[in-house]
Amino acid sequence: MSNDDLCLNRRTIVIAGASAAAAAAALTACTTYGKESSPQAQAPAPAAGPPGPKAPAGQPAAIATTSEVPVGGGVIKGDVVVTQPSAGSFVGLDSTCTHAGCKVATVSGGTINCACHGSKFGLDGSVVNGPATRPLASKSVRVEGASIVLG
Structure with a gap:
């Protein structure tokens, strides 16, 4: 065997080895191994907010606890907006601003605030600052134990 044969064989092996490594890397990058159908690979659905208290079967579901308000x-x-203007007094209101139909964004500083156009409502739903001219619609809520339920 000559040196030329040896070099040719080495080149062939090196080139073949490099090609195989590149092919393996490409296959690895493209292979999902069933990730699309795997439940672990699917992103969990975003939560809509902290879960409320569970209601016993046949009873209305709580929308909040008294300690949350x-x-x-x-x-x-x-x-629903639930406020507590004074200790132990809970008020339910619709969260839709009466000015342009936006959802109110926050309850802070003693007012319910709409970020769309700056309307502010009192904790009883009354207009404190426009452009809204009508109060928030009332929603009936009641306290059952430590839970606040609609109705």
């Missing part, structure tokens, strides 16, 4: 403040839970 600060005195002189409130919380927004989906399409």
